[in-house]
Amino acid sequence: MDSPFDDPGKIFADKRPLDEDYTPETILCREDEVSRYSEALQDVIEGFGPNNVFIYGQTGNGKTVVTKKMMEFLRAEAAQHDVPVTILEINCNKDDSIFNVLISLVNQLRPPDDQVPEQGPTKGFLWSTLYDELDDLEGDVVVVLDEIDMLGADNDKLLYEFPRARKMGSLEDTRVGVIGISNNHMFKDSLDPRVKSTLCEYEIFFSPYDATELTDILQHYADLVFRDGIIDEGVIQLCAARAAQEQGDAREALDLLETAGNIARKQDAGQVTKAHVKEAGSRVEEQRVLTIVREQLTSQMKLALLATAFLNIDDEASPRAKNIYQVYENICQVCGYEPRSKRRVNDFLDSIRLYGLLERDERNLGRAGGRSYIHTLEVSPELVFEGLKQDQDGSESTLERYDLVPDPEEAQQARMMSYV
16 A cells, blocks of 8 residues: 655645744734733833733734733843733633632642642632732732633623732732733623723724735745745735635634645645635635634533524524523533523623624514524534534543534434433
């Protein structure tokens, strides 16, 4: 049997710049946002204490990569001017409760042999321990909370505590500033009024990239990733235009270009062409949905999505918010999750909608039904079910272990399971 692998080095020169954790040397097309960010953080460099900063924008609009780069600059500038500062970073998609956030913050401040266990400590103990650790530090602290909207109601507690910690006597010397990053530009409106009046924050909005900006970004990365002369004329512009027509997502544009390169490599083509881009389009959309479902949704959001998917493929059911919650509760009971409130599940559905997986319409269902929100899948249920079968690491998901995720083609099975 001949080797199934292709000869290396024909298409790609270096794929590392395409990695999710890659931080570019140069931030493109975000000059205004970087300027606003530096204005908000300048007080740290001058020893006046950190401000609270809130970053808004859709997925792929540069919020996280700009924040990582700004934290690099902040560390370097603070060290150059002998201003002590500690930066703590949390991804709230992973640490999706105040309990998990507190444990992560405490353990970032402690040595590896003195970590707080995940089981046992109370919130009161964690808050007290965190404040003790913070007060032992020299200088100010900046806490970066990426995807902060994933915390739901826990946001109020965190965002109320940190800005008032010194005033309430929880901290004696250390000053704490919060950088919150959210995909939801309405995030601030969901906060308790007392929290909003306490924050006094800077707000920075990251708008979607347009086709011209995406072209500049793609050209920059293409020069790093592909061999000279491999990209055919018009390929960069086509990838940029397709992404701009969707959500102005730079990550999506880069995925499209990389996938087109992969297809060209597999076909042993001499160049990456527009035809390769068109073929890559459907693959990227499928992979985007699978990545969101497996890696970006919390466990509770996955439960809500599964309930919605059941009701969407059942012609005899209605994916009303009330019905979704009923099915969601049944799923929680089967797999041992504690169900959240109706209001919280509605928050989950709103977050899922921001990822482009759902559409919500308000409809008048008549005298008996009144007005209700109808949640409709914007992607194929087959992709949703495929994504829910596995966790991020490729292992079998909890939902799959409890036999709650149907095979996509077995609609009748899904219909029955929706009324577990």
